[in-house]
Amino acid sequence: MKTSKKLAVAGSAVLAGGLAVTGALVVTDPGESKTAASVGASAATVWPLVQSGAYSGTSQLNGIVAAPDGSVWAGGSLVTQRKSLLKKLSGGKWSDVALPASLGAYDMGTLGASSASDVWALGRPTVSGAPALLHWNGTKWAKSALPASFTPDQFAVVNAKNAWMTGYGPVGKRWNGTAWSDSTIGINPVKIDALSASNAWAAGFVREEAQPAVARWNGTAWSRVPFPKIGGIDQSQRSPAFNDVEVVAANDVWAVGAVPVKDAAGKTAMRSLFAHWNGAAWSHTLGAPGTGFAQVESDGAGGIWILDDTKTLRHRTAAGAWTAETLAAPAGRTALVYGMARQAGTKTIWVAGNTIDAKRMAATAIWRSNS
Template identity: 30%
Template sequence: MTDVMPTTTSSRPRSTRRAPSPAAPDAWAVAVGSPAAGEAGRSRPDPTAAPVAQAEQAEQAEQADQTDEDDRADGAAAPAAAPASHGGWRETPVPVAKGDLTAVAALSATRAWAVGYRLTSDEQAEALALRWDGASWRQESTLPRDSFPQALAVRSADDLWAVGATAAHWNGRAWTAHALAPDPGGRVLPDAVATTPDGRAWTVGRAVPRSIASAVPAVQSWDGAAWHRQPLPDVGRGELSGVAVLAPDDVWAAGAVFAPAGGQQTALLLHFDGGRWRRVPAPEAAGGEHRWFGGIAATAPDDVWAVGGSVTRGRERPFAAHWDGRAWTAVATPAVPDGRLRAVGQGGDGTLWAVGGKGAVSVALCWDATRRRWSRAADPAVVVRGASTVPRGGGLWAVGVAERGDLVPVATRLAG
């Protein structure tokens, strides 16, 4: 969204099932428990995971059980159907019959990219990049094998970064994989990426020693030649899900600190001042409320937004906070059940959007600058994996899979 959301379509995609490659990262995994009588092979959430992670794993397990009932593999493009329209959102046909679109980023109304994968069999997937030319999507390229892109950043048509199981760069002709730097916390699984005008890049996520529940936040920077690990303050177990870059000495990252036994999961905000990363206090939650951030966007040093979700007594809703240059303040959001937010940003027309959802629940919020409040807009009607506003104009993209069917990729657009 401005120069922000197109480079931070980060919200970590939650796949409806494990990606079909044996080298798929843990982020795609659905925990599998010992089969019980009458439930042989059914997926179960990891009981050691943090509260919000447990909810996500349960959601993945339920969706995986449903889609596996009529599992089939068909990588060929299906005949184009009439585009569906939902409250101003309009689906745009994509040349992938079965698979997933996990991230999207736009440079203008006629230039946008999406990444994801196509299922080529029950056991194999092909990572790919699609390009929008203002009229239709076409496949532009295939990413390196086993890359499983989770997030996308686009600086120009010949400078794209996709991160997931690895980091890969597109120079306009070919993708090149670039290994992330080793992290003592474990295997690095990126969730978001952002680029800067000088060609540098930042990626954030988590380092996983054994399981997601034991993960710690991780940040790496690209200096034009290699990725470098960034030392972070010790916040305990957690993860980062969004990154926003204003300047080399003004970088924000947002995520969550996992709940200790019997405690609360808390929203996490980190800031880089050009010399070191430090933790910045997030708005304090009420007792028993779990919070986390899924995305962050910055338009000025005193205008930064972070969005995510909160859970109180099992009820989940959107959560948003704003930085005014001095402190972070929680900002009220509509009470949309299961309306966790995954991305935020400002379009070229100045409109601020936040997008997300959980499972078949999708949500889009629009900031009313006059009334100083978030209002609910038309839902994208898609299982949202990623979103992007459109700079140099207006509008909004959301990508993911259809609410019904078996891994049917969808790209839908809200015109500006």
Template identity: 30%
Template sequence: MLSRPRMAIDTKWDEVNTKLRRSAVGVMVAVSVVSMAAPAEAAPGWRITATPDRNAGLRGLAVTGPNSAWAAGYQSVNSEAVPVVRRWNGKTWQRMPLPASVKGAYLHSVSATSNTNVWISGSNGRRKQYWMRWNGKRWAVVTGELPEESWPHSPRLLAVGAGDVWSFGRAGAGPIGPDVRHYNGRRWRRVKAPGLIVRADAVSGKDVWATGWTPGERGPIPTVMRWNGTSWRKQAQPLGVRATGTVAGGVLALGSKNVWVAGADSTGRGLLLRWNGKTWSKRPAPIKGTLSELVDDGNGGLWMLAGRRLVHYKAGKWTTRAVPGRTGLQTEIGVLARVPKTTSIWAVGALVDKKSIDKSSVVLKYGK
């Protein structure tokens, strides 16, 4: 079996219940156990549109238009990891040829602002990391090595512009050692941060919001952080709120006075927070578990994940739906992304069997 490195926090400090699972391309990882207030129905509008690769899963996704999307992950071939990048051209998910220098890489995060500014990160399951950029014609690859005793880790990316890209990683043996880097169009440089950044979204290059963990007397504290164009700062938030879950929460920055954070409260129940420029307000969810993968639905609402359930929120109303699967297989979604200027949502992940072994990569869509 291949190891499946993922960004994770030591659950020693986390009150969210967890379970361990092993996949065909995976080692044990922590996943939030989610129970719904009521049985979920099949999701109207959500459907599986493609299962492009056997024994594989797609972990990252970026959508730049109705006819343009990028997904990345990895495939198990003869017990070896094979990196996978697929590009949506409006008709099919075309598999992209990759440089020999990323052979054996586990690709994880994708961020793009256009088809000439696509960024993908990965790792070799040990200390080596990869940052790949597609400029519309070819790939450029930068590699780096984590310090000794670091966990295998792929950084998470946020592309704000061609000369404005963030990389959020974890380095060292401690539970929340941040490794934040910024690309200015010419070179990468390390940037200080108050803690480990798990998720991030940008209003602009000078207004970036993130969820993550900062040091506390009794262990890591879930925290909202903000980049003001000069430095990263902790953002004031309601006491006792878990801003992110064990593996991932969610943050959506629609404006400097309209920021949403998804996660779970101190009891482990799903929760949305909204920043209006002055204060945070709470919207408790009828869900036991961490909300993650927060995206705008394009119609005044939000889509999220809670384990293998899709969660929708709009104007105080919550609805939950089961993720579509296939006979004998369940769908594990890795990431959601909205098609810009539409109400359509793409999702990618893996079809898994009863043992949580990846049998095929999968692509889902909501709307047209």
């Protein structure tokens, strides 16, 4: 199951100037890379803010994850108080989760979970120190040691005996219920998602090739899956990459990201990358210059949700219709999104992030979709 990840882009704020969706949002034929015209979106709806500003000083939520049993977790930090923050959805309400008293000041925004009794939390120090890796077994938290040579970044948790942890290089870690062991992925993964113990996908890039890349786990080993080469990439810019992957079924995988591409005049602009795996091959589309996609999530009905880097949350139905959504925010504050997750067995999407005022002071915020 896909982990939460702190996004480098802002999320949905009030849309200005209409609802035009810039960028290509249509899957093309396998092996092709096309630029599509802007796609019109129907009128947006507003998602309610269900939790906001519950703590004194600056606070933030930087990630959220949903487990197959319906439990949902969100994490971040109480910045002013220099405390870690982890929240859980229970009975339709969000409450704080007790963490070890000795934990200290960490950002708990990277999470992975297969159930309410199998939760992984990666704490990033907000003051100083090394990352903290915690596991919840339903009764207590246990802290695991991390090798100095490995900097963890993401989780994909299938069950208590099958989990993945990736870092910033081509070698990840696999959990067998007792210990973590090295596993070569073959690409630089930015995001990882697992449908089962024998079906996981990693999406990211290959630095040496300056191309986005994907790899698949078949239960025994990782193998790189061919992805059509994207022409015109400016290799002097930051590495083109997928930013997220969503495994819906063996023949239904989505991946989104951004690539720096030169136009006919030699000018470079970031363009959103939208891709789909149909069980046999990858197809993809590049969006208009100045666009980028950060995260993708299934809507539970054959469609997907996407966070882009224009402060917009977008929905694509199974039929291919697009809408742009907005998030409610208190007067004088702007909504920023850092993660979204669909509650298992429902169409409900939970969004975690912050609202900020004119002085950029942040307060935790959680939104819920209208469906």
